[in-house]
Amino acid sequence: MVHFSLGTTLVLTTCMIWTAASTKSIITCDTGDNVQHLTCESGVIGVQSALYGRKDRETCSEGRPNNQLTVTDCSQMGTVDIIKKRCNGKKECEFNTNVVRTSDPCVGIFKYLETNYTCFDARHVVICYGSLVHLSCDEGQVILVYGADYGRHDHNTCSFGRPTTQTNDVDCSSSNTFSIIYERCNGKNSCTVMPTTPLLGDPCVGTYKYLEMAYVCEYPGVISLVSQIYSMLHLRLSTSLLLATTCLLCLADSMRTVKTCGGGSSVHRITCDSGVINVQTAQYGTNDCSGTGTRNFMRKSCDGKKVCEMSIGKFRTSNRCHRTYTCLETKYTCILANHLVICELSTADLSCGVGDVIRVIGADYGRRDQTTCIYNWNYNNVKNIYCSRPTDKVSESCDGKNSCTIRASNSVFGDPCQGTYKYLEVAYVCLRSGYLSPSLCRGRAA
Incomplete structure (x- = not known):
């Protein structure tokens, strides 16, 4: 991976080239069942960093004995690559710590998974197996592939007329899809893709699969810059660069x-x-x-x-x-606001750019559907979709601050439905300090 810094002038002039909201951080304690949910209301996921291990004594320490918190330089190698392959270029991505627990970097220490990601503006395409899609850009522009994944991650996508036996496996993913699509399409004005086994392999025999990919159209000069680091989503941007390139506008439409x-x-x-x-x-x-x-x-x-x-x-x-x-x-x-879904017992960081502060638009704790935060959970734990409680606690804790950490748990928000695995849904904008009214959030950088 190549690391480099861009001057402020160049950063600002590339604002229209790619749009990233402020970095989102999700922390999930390592119990094996807790679900980590990454989502982008607008754009697609770009994982920046991930840690499986422990870097302090406070995170995920509730109810843990002191001897399980003593090591604070514990990190498993390769975690970020696993999550990048699983999530980059998607609008939503769910998993638990079992996905990244390939080894034990610190035996006897209670660990957690922390993922930092941004949402990049991109074209998002889903192509069912055996179908064909033609990607094209305007004259003078070429394709830049953000991410690609072949397999199946839910029961509903590309399922029409298919028996349930062909859509049951929702943890199916090919490891080399991105590199194949990248070589096939990146840097070209147009590209034809047909997801088939000869092209992409068969990560789950008997399952009806689909290709999910994200791309943008850019001018060749931009592609040349990004090619230095193979793909823009494989570039780990520094926090200051991410904040400087924030072009997401908090825009309110007509009444x-x-x-x-x-x-x-x-x-x-x-x-x-x-x-x-x-x-x-x-x-x-x-x-x-x-x-x-x-x-x-x-x-x-x-x-x-x-x-x-x-x-x-x-x-x-x-x-x-x-x-x-x-x-x-x-x-x-x-x-247009930052939108977060935090599965129960996970933690998220709300953050804004330098000089900006948080204004929470709304927050809700409970469950309103059977598709959010369900990875590997029993149906009985997610069937109650009439479990929802608006809460002011997020606003009370975060309004007026540049950053804020929130944990989705019954101890913080109460338990609106016992036995149901819940999640916290938060929407917030970033405003200039002193301007906290959402009515003023028109045309202001978020």
């Missing part, structure tokens, strides 16, 4: 209004195709028949999420409105 009327069972749904929800106003009823606290309830329930649904019966608390045909009206915008 949206959703109005739901009817009985108490009517469903009120607000959603953002891009970005996360930021409720501006909400009213239940009319001027002479209005429930109290509606706006605060909607903000606490929906801010920071992509989709928010609820029955309007939740707001029928006023006797004046009990027999009235009433409506719930919500006005909101969609804000």
Whole structure:
């Protein structure tokens, strides 16, 4: 791996070449079951560093005897390469410490996995086995491959009409896919790819597979620069460089209004195709028949999420409105924000660039689907999808700070559903110190 530093001027002029949000850090204690979840709301994953071992006495120390925390220079070789091959170029990636535990770098010491990654703007393509895709760039530009993976990592992708026996193996990945696709497509104006066994091998016989890849179109001069380090996602950028190249804008789109009327069972749904929800106003009823606290309830329930649904019966608390045909009206915008999912008993670092501070848009602890943070967990532990509790604890701990560490655990957020494996969902933006109102987050660098 080549390490180099770029001057500030060059860094700023390359801002439009690649876009990376601030570095995200996820820490998962080594119990074997805890899931580490990497995700990019926008762009694709670019793993920067990873540690399996221990570098201090405090991390993942809860309930551990002192003799399991004494070694603080413990690190397993090759961890970052394992996670890069598994996750680079994907929008989501899940695994547990069993994936990286190839040896024991410090016997008797309780270890953890810490992964640092960024989200790079890229074109994301999924090609089912036997299908053909033609990648092309505009005239004068060439393909730069970010990452590629061949196999299967979920039950749903490329599954139409396939028997379950061909989609059951969701831990199937080929080790040499990136190098094959890189040699085939990188630096070319166009490229045709057809994922087949003769080209990519067969990492799991009997499983119907697919190729997942991410790439961008750049001018040859940029490709020449990045070729020095084989692939941009294989470059470990320093923290200062990542912060300097942060071009992700905290942009709010135009105001949206959703109005739901009817009985108490009517469903009120607000959603953002891009970005996360930021409720501006909400009213239940009319001027002479209005429930109290509606706006605060909607903000606490929906801010920071992509989709928010609820029955309007939740707001029928006023006797004046009990027999009235009433409506719930919500006005909101969609804000481009940093979005994190932290599986239960994992830890994440929220961070901003120099001079910027955190403003939490929303946070929620529990479970709302059967697809997030499920790697190797029993169905009974993830089937309850009506387990969700908005929380102010993240905002109380992190607002106004340049960086903040959050642990997703019942001891911090309580237990909204015993026996269910939960996760913490957080959305936040980075603002200039002194400007913490999300309404001011329009056109400001995040």
